Amino acid sequence: MSVSTNTATYQGDAVLADLLRADGIDRTVASIRDLIAGVNAAPDGELPDAWLDLVSARRSDATSEQLTALRATIDRPADPAKGDHAARLAALRAELKRRGLDGFVVPRADEYQGEYVPLRGSRLAWISGFTGSAGAIIVLLDKAAIFIDGRYTIQARQEVSPGLFSYHHLIEEFHGDWAAANLPAGAKLGFDPWMHTGAWADKMRASLGPAGVELVATEGSPVDAVWEDQPPAPLGVVNIQPLSAAGRAAADKRADIAHALAKLKADAAVLTQPDSIAWLLNVRGADVPCTPLPLSFATIRADGNVDWFVDRRKLAPGLEEHLGNQVAIRAPEELAGALDSLGAARAKVRLDGATAALWVVDRLARAGAVLDQGGDPCVLPKAVKNQTEIEGAKAAHRRDGAAMVRFLRWFDEEAPKGELDELTVVATLHKARQGAADFRGPSFETISGAGPNGAIVHYRATEATNRRIENNSVFLLDSGGQYLDGTTDITRTLAVGDVGAQARRHFTLVLKGHIALNRARFPAGTAGSQLDSLARQFLWQHGLDYDHGTGHGIGSYLSVHEGPQRIGKQLNSVTILPGMIFSNEPGYYLAGSYGLRMENLELVVPVAIPGAERSMLGFETLTLCPIDRRMVDRDLLTADERDWLNAYHARVKAELSPLVSGDDLAWLERATAPLL
Numbered sequence: 001m002s003v004s005t006n007t008a009t010y011q012g013d014a015v016l017a018d019l020l021r022a023d024g025i026d027r028t029v030a031s032i033r034d035l036i037a038g039v040n041a042a043p044d045g046e047l048p049d050a051w052l053d054l055v056s057a058r059r060s061d062a063t064s065e066q067l068t069a070l071r072a073t074i075d076r077p078a079d080p081a082k083g084d085h086a087a088r089l090a091a092l093r094a095e096l097k098r099r100g101l102d103g104f105v106v107p108r109a110d111e112y113q114g115e116y117v118p119l120r121g122s123r124l125a126w127i128s129g130f131t132g133s134a135g136a137i138i139v140l141l142d143k144a145a146i147f148i149d150g151r152y153t154i155q156a157r158q159e160v161s162p163g164l165f166s167y168h169h170l171i172e173e174f175h176g177d178w179a180a181a182n183l184p185a186g187a188k189l190g191f192d193p194w195m196h197t198g199a200w201a202d203k204m205r206a207s208l209g210p211a212g213v214e215l216v217a218t219e220g221s222p223v224d225a226v227w228e229d230q231p232p233a234p235l236g237v238v239n240i241q242p243l244s245a246a247g248r249a250a251a252d253k254r255a256d257i258a259h260a261l262a263k264l265k266a267d268a269a270v271l272t273q274p275d276s277i278a279w280l281l282n283v284r285g286a287d288v289p290c291t292p293l294p295l296s297f298a299t300i301r302a303d304g305n306v307d308w309f310v311d312r313r314k315l316a317p318g319l320e321e322h323l324g325n326q327v328a329i330r331a332p333e334e335l336a337g338a339l340d341s342l343g344a345a346r347a348k349v350r351l352d353g354a355t356a357a358l359w360v361v362d363r364l365a366r367a368g369a370v371l372d373q374g375g376d377p378c379v380l381p382k383a384v385k386n387q388t389e390i391e392g393a394k395a396a397h398r399r400d401g402a403a404m405v406r407f408l409r410w411f412d413e414e415a416p417k418g419e420l421d422e423l424t425v426v427a428t429l430h431k432a433r434q435g436a437a438d439f440r441g442p443s444f445e446t447i448s449g450a451g452p453n454g455a456i457v458h459y460r461a462t463e464a465t466n467r468r469i470e471n472n473s474v475f476l477l478d479s480g481g482q483y484l485d486g487t488t489d490i491t492r493t494l495a496v497g498d499v500g501a502q503a504r505r506h507f508t509l510v511l512k513g514h515i516a517l518n519r520a521r522f523p524a525g526t527a528g529s530q531l532d533s534l535a536r537q538f539l540w541q542h543g544l545d546y547d548h549g550t551g552h553g554i555g556s557y558l559s560v561h562e563g564p565q566r567i568g569k570q571l572n573s574v575t576i577l578p579g580m581i582f583s584n585e586p587g588y589y590l591a592g593s594y595g596l597r598m599e600n601l602e603l604v605v606p607v608a609i610p611g612a613e614r615s616m617l618g619f620e621t622l623t624l625c626p627i628d629r630r631m632v633d634r635d636l637l638t639a640d641e642r643d644w645l646n647a648y649h650a651r652v653k654a655e656l657s658p659l660v661s662g663d664d665l666a667w668l669e670r671a672t673a674p675l676l
Helices: 013-022 029-040 061-073 085-098 123-128 150-159 175-182 198-211 222-226 250-263 274-281 319-323 332-344 358-367 379-383 387-417 422-434 451-455 501-518 532-540 639-659 662-671
Strands: 103-107 136-140 144-148 166-169 188-191 214-217 268-271 297-301 306-309 327-330 348-350 370-372 439-442 447-450 473-479 481-483 490-496 551-553 562-567 581-584 587-590 594-597 600-607 616-621
Touching: 013 029, 013 061, 029 061, 085 103, 085 123, 085 136, 085 222, 103 123, 103 175, 103 222, 123 136, 123 222, 136 175, 144 150, 144 175, 150 166, 175 198, 188 198, 198 214, 198 358, 250 268, 250 274, 250 297, 250 379, 268 274, 268 332, 274 297, 274 306, 274 379, 297 332, 306 332, 319 327, 327 332, 332 358, 358 370, 379 562, 387 422, 387 481, 387 490, 387 600, 387 639, 387 662, 422 439, 422 447, 422 473, 447 451, 451 473, 451 587, 451 594, 473 594, 490 501, 490 594, 501 532, 501 581, 501 587, 501 594, 501 600, 501 616, 501 639, 562 581, 639 662
Parallel strands: 103 188, 144 166, 188 214, 268 348, 306 327, 348 370
Antiparallel strands: 103 136, 136 144, 268 297, 297 306, 439 481, 447 473, 473 490, 551 562, 551 581, 581 600, 587 594, 600 616
């Protein structure tokens, strides 16, 4: 991670105050200390000094030096997952008794229902120590249980004390059923309506009702009431996403959404997903890891006017001018009043009931609004990339591919020595990407899985699990980068020495499925679920399968997991449209031995087929990186499949050769040699 190299000593508040006055900066040192507390609660990212512009862009070098020195004196928030969890449980139970509750549900989600939560929202980690990306806890007065899915079974047992929590499978055993079985009739189970959706509450009530247990919405989270050193809300810098990267002006996007609302006869939409807001306003933030989001809410009316509920302190200089006079900046605490006003006007309000916090939905309903919970109007336009975003994605993938080549050349040299471990790989790959232009950080936590760890689908290496990469083993590497002009996500399965015939056979079945999906031609109107079996067919022929989806959408310098489109077994009515970007990532996982996955990103494009009677679509591969031919059983590939692999490698070589040199170029030429 990049860090400031400033080593100056802080000379005191009086000196800083004098410097601020000399620069004409109308800020108190106390307000700057509050600002820094929020900055410290956000990830540093690749631009750790960007926060200085939040004080003023017109500051002297001496002021910058003292501001940086002041920040160094202010403690960073402690890791929420570390601490005395028994004491925290005891404090929470005391708070529940004070509120007359018999239990409380702690989800992993925060009020934005996103993939990543800020330190302040890490309530699940704080109460239990569990750091996975999905799960829930129910704390009763005499017992507690954690519910995680199969991805995190091992991790939960490593991080969560069995003396404090019992372990349960989130999918196989709904936590509402567990609560109903463990609470007496008349008991009250609390939940924070900011942290759950209406669908979740309905399902919980269906489980609890027959047992006579009442689900009770709390005013604020009891966890927050006992979390004494809870970090403040993050203040990651919000910057303009330039038109050269966005491809379409924010005013035009607002006009499009306003037109869509008018067609729906809706008066307004409430946007509760920060990535939709970032896309709509052409801004990017830094409040959470891996995804450039400004945590915030917004409303957009049918006339195109927007109210953006965001902490003004984190807006970079010039951003308000960029937004224009149709976007009003409101304090986050003004959201309630704005929802009440929509209700008082009996407005028809569009929102996504599947992702909006129940608090928002209930507030609108109680105020008198007419709710249309059909979806976020920004989601589909965001998923269909414009030409500028497409060209940006291609450019980002070229730079990312060059970084991967530099890394893979190093890996091929070092891995056979038997001295590498998973965390060293993560750090080295990150360093390779840092050399690429406009790199802004990883797009998700790298999955660096040696041998049996690769069979854990969403494995994350930690100091406790860090495994040495052994010779004659399989290594799975799933990673991605955030660039100003695009987001990448790539998985390569690598052979270290001789992996054996079985691993090569299994990988080749995966590769055949990947090729089949990439080569698919399908009519306009096709949904992702209709293509899923193409990627699984060769595994199915051998009685094998994988338990994750085949493809997800990807944002444009936004979320690496973006909807509404997806490719998977689950039925999905969203049709595939030109300009969408998908991952293509079939896999196979042999527990205790290895994990195999092959992932490229694919752009949906129109396909001209002579004699075709309808509009047809296909995929154009964006990812540029050699596929490890040592993992391939040549005899299992058809001639067409070998031609595909050789053509792909020829393209990788042609596009990446100008970006690498020396040993890296020599490695690239070897890695892309034809499979004869």
